[in-house]
Each structure stands twice: as C-alpha cells, then as structure tokens.
Amino acid sequence: MRDPDHIVYFRGEGDGLLVGGYIRTPQVCWPAGGEAPLATARTLFPPDLPRFEESWANARRRVPALRQAGFERVVHGPEAFTPDGEFLLGETSVGGFWVAAGFCVHGLAAAGGVGKVLAEWIVDGQPEFDVSHMDIRRFGGHAASRSWATAKALDAYSRYYDVVYPYTEWSAGRPLRRSATWPRLEPLRGSLGEKAGWERVNWFGEPPGFVPSAPRPAGWAGHVWSPAIEAECRATADAAGLFDQSSFAKLDVHGPVSFLQRMCAADVDRPVGTVVYTQLLNARAGIEADLTVTRLGEAHFRVVTSTASGVRDLAWLRRHAPEGVGVEDVTGAYGCLCLWGPAAREVLRPLVDEALDFRFMRARRLTVGPVPVLAQRVTFVGEYGWELYAPTEYTLTLWDLLLSAGAPSGLAPAGYRAIDAMRLEKGYRVWGSDITPETTPDEAGLSFAVRIDKPDFLGRDALLAARAAGGPRRRLRCLVLDDPRTVCLGTEPVRVDGRPCGRVTSGGYGYRVGASIAYAYLPSTVEVGAKVEVGVFGTWQSAEVRADPLYDPANARVRGA
Incomplete structure (x- = not known):
C-alpha cells in the first residue's frame, strides 16, 4: 500500500510491517571527487532518522497501530535515479554494448518485462512494445554531464510521489x-x-x-x-x-x-x-x-x-x-x-x-x-x-x-x-x-x-x-467531444457500445473549428459518425467519430494562391 499524499508506503514483512518513505530534499551520496558510487557491494549508511521524520509521522497518521510500535531494523541505502525518473534501456553509442539500468526504486517489479523487451531488442532489432520513453537515446550529449544529471536526478526523486498537473514544467538543470x-x-x-x-x-x-x-x-x-x-x-x-x-x-x-x-x-x-x-x-x-x-x-x-x-x-x-x-x-x-x-x-x-x-x-x-x-x-x-x-x-x-x-x-x-x-x-x-x-x-x-x-x-x-x-484491425480516428469544455490530455479510455476498446493518443481544443478534439485507435469497424464515450477524470463524455482533418480538408489554405 502506498499513500502518495504523505510520501509513505507499506508492505508486510514477516510478523511486522515494512514502512518506507521519500524525502523532499534528497542529497547526493557520492559528491564529485569522492568515493566511486557502489565501490562496495550493497552499500548501506548509518540510520538517519531525522531525515525520515516526515514519512514516519505520516505513517503513524495513516496506520494508528504504529504509534505504539518501535523499530526492529532501519535500512538506509542509496538509490539510483535517472534525470527523468525513467529506466535506461537499449544499445549505447558503443555498438554492441547494451544497458538495462537506472530502475529508480521499481526495478524488481519491472524485471520480467525488461528482460523480455531487451532480449527481443537485441535479437530482433526492436522490442514488441514501444519503450522509446525508456530508450537511453532519448538524452543528448549533455546527459553525460555529472552536474546536469545530478540536478535533474535530485529533482526527479523529490517529486517521485507527487501528483503532477499536465504541462507542468520543472526548473532543474535549466536553462x-x-x-x-x-x-x-x-x-x-x-x-x-x-x-x-x-x-x-x-x-x-x-x-x-x-x-x-x-x-x-x-x-x-x-x-x-x-x-x-x-x-x-x-x-x-x-x-x-x-x-x-x-x-x-x-x-x-x-x-x-x-x-x-x-x-x-x-x-x-x-x-x-x-x-x-x-x-x-x-x-x-x-x-x-x-x-x-x-x-x-x-x-x-x-x-x-x-x-x-x-x-x-x-x-x-x-x-x-x-x-x-x-x-x-x-x-x-x-x-x-x-x-x-x-x-x-x-x-x-x-x-x-x-x-x-x-x-x-x-x-x-x-x-x-x-x-x-x-x-x-x-x-x-x-x-x-x-x-x-x-x-x-x-x-x-x-x-x-x-x-x-x-x-x-x-x-x-x-x-x-x-x-x-x-x-x-x-x-x-x-x-x-x-x-x-x-x-x-x-x-x-x-x-x-x-x-x-x-x-x-x-x-x-x-x-x-x-x-x-x-x-x-484498428485505425486512428478523430473524435469530437460533445462538451467543448472537456479537453482530453492523452491516455483517456474510449468505449464503444459500453465496451472499452481504445485510449486517446492526444487531445486538445481546436480554436479555428471551435471543438474539443481527441485521437484514438479504435476497431476498424467503428465508422465515421459513430457515437463513442471518453472517460475523462471519472466521467464518461459523449463524442462522435469525425472524418479528419476537421480544418481545411481540401488543403486550400496550405497550398495558397
């Protein structure tokens, strides 16, 4: 169980309860010029309970029985975070040298899937699933900078449990x-x-x-x-x-x-x-x-x-x-x-x-x-x-x-x-x-x-x-939502005749046509004119499949006089 609002998580551990948490002001374990990271296998640090104080207080608020409980053991160790909090997968700039690293606290849960896609990637040339957001090649040469990578990784850790608004911009490592x-x-x-x-x-x-x-x-x-x-x-x-x-x-x-x-x-x-x-x-x-x-x-x-x-x-x-x-x-x-x-x-x-x-x-x-x-x-x-x-x-x-x-x-x-x-x-x-x-x-x-x-x-x-x-068997379709104030942001579920059958790939408001627009892959049997529903933050919104493009389908404006 985890409680993102209070940056704390729990799981059973023998006869007790394991309580973990995050801190808002993380620090670098190995500053430049110090000991090499992980020079000693399975490095652990002495307990630092003052830094755990916020998470521990929140844990006792969420689970009242912990108010009378004590610690049997404290584990305080390093964690590897990438500049954007995502995995590093794929072939590096050194041909034939592949990497699967930077798992940012959830590597164990992803281990089977990572092994699968990496094996396919090496053998077949591409994995079954799209992992471009985890591809090590998403970063430019600046990612080799220790100062930039450190600033971004600390920022990624500090907001790891935060609920983030779409289009939120982060300031670390900028400009x-x-x-x-x-x-x-x-x-x-x-x-x-x-x-x-x-x-x-x-x-x-x-x-x-x-x-x-x-x-x-x-x-x-x-x-x-x-x-x-x-x-x-x-x-x-x-x-x-x-x-x-x-x-x-x-x-x-x-x-x-x-x-x-x-x-x-x-x-x-x-x-x-x-x-x-x-x-x-x-x-x-x-x-x-x-x-x-x-x-x-x-x-x-x-x-x-x-x-x-x-x-x-x-x-x-x-x-x-x-x-x-x-x-x-x-x-x-x-x-x-x-x-x-x-x-x-x-x-x-x-x-x-x-x-x-x-x-x-x-x-x-x-x-x-x-x-x-x-x-x-x-x-x-x-x-x-x-x-x-x-x-x-x-x-x-x-x-x-x-x-x-x-x-x-x-x-x-x-x-x-x-x-x-x-x-x-x-x-x-x-x-x-x-x-x-x-x-x-x-x-x-x-x-x-x-x-x-x-x-x-x-x-x-x-x-x-x-x-x-x-x-x-599926096609990317243009949807126009009945309510122009309801605007999709991407990944919202789409259902036809009450059956979920796709997700929004991208959405927004079109000011020249005065409509809320979304695109989604739907079964090829869903034709233009069909009514569908889009799930937007807990409510199902009516929408219609339209022929695209909605604006200037003859391309007269693009081609000009």
Whole structure:
C-alpha cells in the first residue's frame, strides 16, 4: 500500500510491517571527487532518522497501530535515479554494448518485462512494445554531464510521489539549450517549456484587449493554460504567426539515394529541392520515426525530425547505413523560424529579391534581407507559409526582420501550444503518441505517405502481408467531444457500445473549428459518425467519430494562391 499524499508506503514483512518513505530534499551520496558510487557491494549508511521524520509521522497518521510500535531494523541505502525518473534501456553509442539500468526504486517489479523487451531488442532489432520513453537515446550529449544529471536526478526523486498537473514544467538543470532568439523572449512575455534540454515558448503574452471566444478547459486541462493560445491561433489563421522551431533535430545524410530509399516508406529519389514527408519503418512496419527529407544535392539530404527524437533517429540511420554513407547531426548549426498564415507571402515578399513562386513541399535557397536561408514550403499548422532555416548566427537577425516586416499585417509571435492546437485540427500526427513503433502507416491513416510499389524498403513485406490478411484491425480516428469544455490530455479510455476498446493518443481544443478534439485507435469497424464515450477524470463524455482533418480538408489554405 502506498499513500502518495504523505510520501509513505507499506508492505508486510514477516510478523511486522515494512514502512518506507521519500524525502523532499534528497542529497547526493557520492559528491564529485569522492568515493566511486557502489565501490562496495550493497552499500548501506548509518540510520538517519531525522531525515525520515516526515514519512514516519505520516505513517503513524495513516496506520494508528504504529504509534505504539518501535523499530526492529532501519535500512538506509542509496538509490539510483535517472534525470527523468525513467529506466535506461537499449544499445549505447558503443555498438554492441547494451544497458538495462537506472530502475529508480521499481526495478524488481519491472524485471520480467525488461528482460523480455531487451532480449527481443537485441535479437530482433526492436522490442514488441514501444519503450522509446525508456530508450537511453532519448538524452543528448549533455546527459553525460555529472552536474546536469545530478540536478535533474535530485529533482526527479523529490517529486517521485507527487501528483503532477499536465504541462507542468520543472526548473532543474535549466536553462541549457537556447535558441538565438532567447534575448527577445522575456520582453515578449514568453512562457517557457523544456524539451530535450531546449528552452521553447509555450505561449507569449496575450495582446492587450484580447477577448477570448473559447471557454477555459475544465478540470486539469485548464490548470496550465492561457487565453494567449487562442490569440496566437487566431493571429496565425487571420494574418500570420512566427514560430521558433530551432529545436527541430536536423540530420545531414551524405551518400547515394539508395540508402534513404531503403530506409524511407516514401519515394525520396526526387529532384533536388523536393521535400518529402515520410516515415522510417521497422521490419514489422511499425513507425520508428516521422520526418521530412529534403534533397539538397544529388547525394546530400537534410532530414528534419522532432526535438526529442534526434539522438534516437540518428542512431537508427547510422545503424543501417552502409559504408560510404555519412549521417551527421547539424541541429545546432541552424535555427528554424516558421512563418505561417495567409499574410505570410506579403510579409516575406519585400524582404527577398527572388520569386516566391515555388510550390508546397519544395525548398529553395533565398536571401531574406541580408540573411541566407533555406526556405521550405512546409507547414505543421495547416496554413500557408515556410520553414526558414538560417545558420545560427543569423537567426536573431531573421527574427527581428520578420517581426518588424509583419507588424503592419498583424503577424504575432506564437508558441508550441498553439502549434499543437492547430495540428490537431489538421490531423497531423505526433510521433510518440499518435504514432509509435507499435503502429503502422495503414493503422495511423498515413498510407498516402507510403510508396508501396517501391521495391525493398524496410517494413514493406510486413505492410503487404497485413493488407493481404484483410488490412488493419484498428485505425486512428478523430473524435469530437460533445462538451467543448472537456479537453482530453492523452491516455483517456474510449468505449464503444459500453465496451472499452481504445485510449486517446492526444487531445486538445481546436480554436479555428471551435471543438474539443481527441485521437484514438479504435476497431476498424467503428465508422465515421459513430457515437463513442471518453472517460475523462471519472466521467464518461459523449463524442462522435469525425472524418479528419476537421480544418481545411481540401488543403486550400496550405497550398495558397
């Protein structure tokens, strides 16, 4: 039994009761320069009852019989915590050297499952289940820093038993990785979040006099929230939004196109200047990565993937790369500013000498004012515009140029919560929640991104076999909740005809369509128009399965005039 509110737990121990607890102010057992950790097997320390005082007082409150009980034995030993409180599993950067460590007090309970997935991972190349949140490659090079890892591990321990609100941000080990736009964030009242060590704006200060039209989400979803999210979505839809996505992981691949043709489900053997949206599949056709590939030269490709996936995707590509193919992480070399919205062209046109006539999913090198950029006609919010990649030393100048040029048109700086709201309306999937190594493109509604007639790409045989067996038995469906104030956060159960049959992968409020949106994998027999129920904090909420995307299904706004 455990009581998280009072940071104490119990279990039977012979004729007595074992009482354990946590402390709010943990300390490092082996400071830098001291004895090596675990130099002596099964290290134990002398009892330190004053530090156990809060947990012991709470234990006696919860179990009154303990008020007259004494201690038979005190066990005071070290515990290993990782920077985020999750396991460390998988192959390290040293090829063939695997690790299963950092079990953070619950390793015994997980031992059987860890043994299973690790054995499958080593033998088959991937485990049966998605363990990306435990993959050792979720950390960048900064995790090798003892000072950073210590600060984060102490923080992870201190809140191990806390009930945490969604979107809560933690301050330990921050700031670490900062975009070139950092000096402008405080004057614009940027509310910051962190991803893979990067400082990123969740939202900026709402404009003076802004009157929101959407309701504040009820319950937990409305706890870490701001009406500024709606203001940024409105500005992007009506004029333009400027987003800093410099934290995008960027990988340069040098070598013959045959390598990426083998790795990618889509056809990337396209003319120079083409941008291709694609997935990297495993042998079971599960989605290992979701990314874009831009052909910069005959044998030069730029892979752009999510912030948290860079190290993992780099390792996946390098693991499969033949001799003569190089894969390099260039994330820090380039900033990325995204200019999206119907006024994006009029904002950018006066700043460039080149024509802005290139089409959707094309890339071209431009000079914006004095700044050299690679402009990609790509969007993740469903509005017209560009991703503008500039060398890092130019990124702040580019930000200032675009904000100044866009002010007369109504351009507004915007953050990641607005991106998430708008991508839900457009049905854009997020790797790690909507799509994972356990889901296939056919299940996820991404068959359009697969070139099945392309021979010999990884995962093709499994896709063909599944189609021959009748196709997917489940599909990712868009749900619109009847109550717009009830907003899903992910993992909520979904039931059809009273029977649980799926969980929400991601959810939020769509300000352009005025609806609470959720996505969930449901049986393929559940068609558009079906009524379902979503369990949100103890209540079953009615919802309807809708065709997606909800916003601009013809892509007229994306393609522009």
